[in-house]
Amino acid sequence: xxxxxxxxxxxxxxxxxxxxxxxxxxxxxxxxxxxxxxxxxxxxxxxxxxxxxxxxxxxxxxxxxxxxxxxxxxxxxxxxxxxxxxxxxxxxxxxxxxxxxxxxxxxxxxxxxxxxxxxxxxxxxxxxxxxxxxxxxxxxxxxxxxxxxxxxxxxxxxxxxxxxxxxxxxxxxxxxxxxxxxxxxxxxxxxxxxxxxxxxxxxxxxxxxxxxxxxxxxxxxxxxxxxxxxxxxxxxxxxxxxxxxxxxxxxxxxxxxxxxxxxxxxxxxxxxxxxxxxxxxxxxxxxxxxxxxxxxxxxxxxxxxxxxxxxxxxxxxxxxxxxxxxxxxxxxxxxxxxxxxxxxxxxxxxxxxxxxxxxxxxxxxxxxxxxxxxxxxxxxxxxxxxx
Amino acid sequence: xxxxxxxxxxxxxxxxxxxxxxxxxxxxxxxxxxxxxxxxxxxxxxxxxxxxxxxxxxxxxxxxxxxxxxxxxxxxxxxxxxxxxxxxxxxxxxxxxxxxxxxxxxxxxxxxxxxxxxxxxxxxxxxxxxxxxxxxxxxxxxxxxxxxxxxxxxxxxxxxxxxxxxxxxxxxxxxxxxxxxxxxxxxxxxxxxxxxxxxxxxxxxxxxxxxxxxxxxxxxxxxxxxxxxxxxxxxxxxxxxxxxxxxxxxxxxxxxxxxxxxxxxxxxxxxxxxxxxxxxxxxxxxxxxxxxxxxxxxxxxxxxxxx
Numbered sequence: 001x002x003x004x005x006x007x008x009x010x011x012x013x014x015x016x017x018x019x020x021x022x023x024x025x026x027x028x029x030x031x032x033x034x035x036x037x038x039x040x041x042x043x044x045x046x047x048x049x050x051x052x053x054x055x056x057x058x059x060x061x062x063x064x065x066x067x068x069x070x071x072x073x074x075x076x077x078x079x080x081x082x083x084x085x086x087x088x089x090x091x092x093x094x095x096x097x098x099x100x101x102x103x104x105x106x107x108x109x110x111x112x113x114x115x116x117x118x119x120x121x122x123x124x125x126x127x128x129x130x131x132x133x134x135x136x137x138x139x140x141x142x143x144x145x146x147x148x149x150x151x152x153x154x155x156x157x158x159x160x161x162x163x164x165x166x167x168x169x170x171x172x173x174x175x176x177x178x179x180x181x182x183x184x185x186x187x188x189x190x191x192x193x194x195x196x197x198x199x200x201x202x203x204x205x206x207x208x209x210x211x212x213x214x215x216x217x218x219x220x221x222x223x224x225x226x227x228x229x230x231x232x233x234x235x236x237x238x239x240x241x242x243x244x245x246x247x248x249x250x251x252x253x254x255x256x257x258x259x260x261x262x263x264x265x266x267x268x269x270x271x272x273x274x275x276x277x278x279x280x281x282x283x284x285x286x287x288x289x290x291x292x293x294x295x296x297x298x299x300x301x302x303x304x305x306x307x308x309x310x311x312x313x314x315x316x317x318x319x320x321x322x323x324x325x326x327x328x329x330x331x332x333x334x335x336x337x338x339x340x341x342x343x344x345x346x347x348x349x350x351x352x353x354x355x356x357x358x359x360x361x362x363x364x365x366x367x368x369x370x371x372x373x374x375x376x377x378x379x380x381x382x383x384x385x386x387x
Numbered sequence: 388x389x390x391x392x393x394x395x396x397x398x399x400x401x402x403x404x405x406x407x408x409x410x411x412x413x414x415x416x417x418x419x420x421x422x423x424x425x426x427x428x429x430x431x432x433x434x435x436x437x438x439x440x441x442x443x444x445x446x447x448x449x450x451x452x453x454x455x456x457x458x459x460x461x462x463x464x465x466x467x468x469x470x471x472x473x474x475x476x477x478x479x480x481x482x483x484x485x486x487x488x489x490x491x492x493x494x495x496x497x498x499x500x501x502x503x504x505x506x507x508x509x510x511x512x513x514x515x516x517x518x519x520x521x522x523x524x525x526x527x528x529x530x531x532x533x534x535x536x537x538x539x540x541x542x543x544x545x546x547x548x549x550x551x552x553x554x555x556x557x558x559x560x561x562x563x564x565x566x567x568x569x570x571x572x573x574x575x576x577x578x579x580x581x582x583x584x585x586x587x588x589x590x591x592x593x594x595x596x597x598x599x600x601x602x603x604x605x606x607x608x609x610x611x612x613x614x615x616x617x618x619x620x621x622x623x624x625x626x627x628x629x630x631x632x633x634x635x636x637x638x639x640x641x642x643x644x645x646x647x648x649x650x651x652x653x654x655x656x657x658x659x660x661x662x663x664x665x666x667x668x669x670x671x672x673x674x675x676x677x678x679x680x681x682x683x684x685x686x687x688x689x690x691x692x693x694x
Contacts, residue, residue: 199667203623207654
């Protein structure tokens with residue numbers, strides 16, 4: 001009996017030390033895997049998984065295995081705070097890629113700031129996301145730029161549009177983007193005829209659409225996410241609205257096309273990245289992605305792929321197995337903050353990423369896509385510079 | 388003025404749908420004093436089952452609608468049989484908690500079967516006149532009636548309104564003119580006494596669940612025609628319909644119909660003319676105001692009678 005116990009003890013000890021040698025580095029990927037924004041979360045997960053697989057197949061990070069933990073915030077701020085607490089209190093997690101929705105990044109921010117852990121968002125574009133904490137970064141443009149860009153695109157490229165209406169999601173993203181768009185639109189002489197709000201998870205927009213229709217705008221800018229935007233476009237066309245619909249990056253999901261169906265035809269939208277504009281590495285990533293997951297990647301898969309790559313690079317350069325977790329978390333922040341010039345920047349598939357003092361990426365352009373024959377294609381005319 | 392007319396019709400259509408759901412809440416409450424929180428989920432199953440019949444089994448729309456009603460009626464009776472009947476004489480709170488439990492079970496069951504991704508009826512499987520769309524170039528509108536002043540009324544909305552009215556009248560006649568209707572009214576007045584008089588109360592309750600669930604299923608399909616079908620759709624519409632039932636005086640069928648129309652109109656007109664950011668809030672404020680002034684609702688019996 002005693003021999004048997006000793007044997008078990010030895011096996012146990014060996015397995016513990018065995019594990020010790022194959023050390024894991026854990027990074028949380030927080031996004032909406034369920035709820036109305038779940039199509040974004042699905043692509044974020046797939047993009048992250050591809051990068052994880054590639055890193056580990058190439059021998060890991062300094063011989064250590066990268067393990068991603070997928071945490072679901074359901075696209076809601078209240079859920080995001082719970083997820084953030086869980087992540088911050090887990091001493092094995094060194095950094096966070098996420099969140100996606102601006103509301104969620106803001107809800108998590110305070111908690112990550114207190115715990116001293118980096119939050120690198122591949123999707124939150126509300127201006128205030130990078131303002132509250134030195135621990136928050138993002139690898140795409142913010143809505144101050146995007147709203148301005150859309151106003152200029154409508155003014156310079158879609159010449160016959162003079163009056164616009166805004167239909168916005170009543171959250172941090174929707175309101176912030178609306179404000180940026182409206183401010184610029186009025187400055188450059190577009191007439192704003194209506195501004196209507198809706199709540200997330202609404203499914204019936206007929207009341208607001210009827211109000212907007214009565215003002216007869218040339219274009220309607222939807223400042224919100226694809227689930228609601230697709231129904232707005234569909235119900236708008238049913239209600240006899242002929243105006244040009246324009247969306248932003250929140251609409252950029254293949255699910256927009258499936259829900260809106262034929263009503264999606266001709267809708268314009270802006271996005272931080274398109275594979276058409278990417279180089280050879282982006283095409284290679286797209287091929288690998290399709291081989292692994294069986295579907296084509298979207299914008300968010302690409303940005304997440306790069307965000308995981310940036311965290312992995314930071315870990316490779318700074319991670320010290322002897323140091324306590326707090327120091328390692330801090331070292332990642334110091335590394336990201338040091339990427340502050342084009343020369344220092346991280347070269348990913350979505351282009352060069354480097355940060356300003358707030359943690360914002362200011363160099364990345366916006367692209368315009370249009371729905372043609374049920375597909376997103378690059379719009380004929382792009383706008384490379386804002387006046 | 389033209390806009391007001393169009394908003395008014397929007398409100399009536401939404402109100403008609405709420406009324407169909409609210410009737411299910413109120414009928415069950417009238418007989419067994421149970422707020423059947425699972426009713427919103429039956430509404431959701433109505434939409435999903437019709438979608439499955441159409442998209443997977445290629446059954447035409449006009450057969451799928453009654454088939455889905457029938458399946459939901461059976462689902463309603465099944466829920467009553469397994470979840471509520473054993474608790475008939477238990478404290479009311481036990482049945483209420485069970486109802487919430489059933490609601491969660493059904494919602495998550497739908498998520499497991501059909502996933503959380505929003506779905507729609509495939510346009511090509513619907514009868515053509517139910518799909519209105521504008522031609523962006525010419526501004527010409529298909530399958531809709533032009534209203535004076537530039538508004539339009541899609542044929543689909545006309546169908547929804549007509550169907551809601553026909554079903555409401557049919558229900559009213561059923562309750563007042565048939566034997567089973569008489570039994571239902573008797574049970575609502577006094578279940579124990581009805582039983583003593585030889586009415587098979589369990590059967591009457593089962594029929595009540597069946598009728599309420601079938602009407603809920605129709606409402607689910609109507610909503611699915613222009614909105615998304617999701618596992619949580621029953622929650623949002625269910626809460627509004629429940630408010631309508633309370634507003635009309637829970638237990639009173641005419642009250643539920645009228646309550647539905649009032650909530651629908653309040654929601655749409657509130658969003659159109661007061662503030663679009665608070666569309667549901669406005670509907671609930673009206674409900675609260677009515678309840679404060681008349682605690683038993685518009686058509687409710689005074690509570691002293693019940694106690």
